[in-house]
Amino acid sequence: MSEMILGMSGIVKSYADGEEQRCVLDHVDLSVGAGELVAIVGPSGSGKSTLLNIAGMMLSPDEGDVAICGRAVSHLPQRAWTKLRREQIGFIFQNHQLLPHLTAEEQLTVMLGADRNATRELFGELGIANVATKHPAQLSGGERQRVAIARAFATNARLILADEPTASLDSERGRQVVQMIRQETHQRNKAAVMVTHDQRVLDLVDRVFRMEDGKLIAA
16 A cells, blocks of 8 residues: 555534534545545535645644644644645645746745756746746736646645646646646655546546535545
């Protein structure tokens, strides 16, 4: 069995819905090993992004445990969460979350300390070599998404979490991006979890789960 990168056990999360509590995650279990790309599908509002945020230590569960690279993290202090996120997790957000005052290249070199030549090479692989010196406001939605993907790849993180990574891309470019996530995962022995509505790329992943009524079900 491969090394376990992400382990989630008995995860429960509820939100206030008027005077009631709505349970969006109902005792969810998920394990993802090194070299594995997993997709989570399901309707909007089903809890997919909530699960991803808990996996990335952006949100605390009401119940349950999370382990990253074999280390239980649920009960660690916030300072330790910040350090683990920076060192072990690469995020690809649907809304990019690029800093407006930094160029595309600086999103990696300044924020992450990435090597400039390596950054340029990565941009070339993603088809955005021409945007290195541009600011986010000068980029298309697809270009901003690929900069965000480059940022996730530029770290030595063992876990990649992707929230709708193909949402701003056409069919061909979206498939190329998921192929790159797959390659990054398989060749560098990382683990990746991708939340997606894009049925066209599911043949590229190793396992597919569906979020339904707060439960995570193998598809």
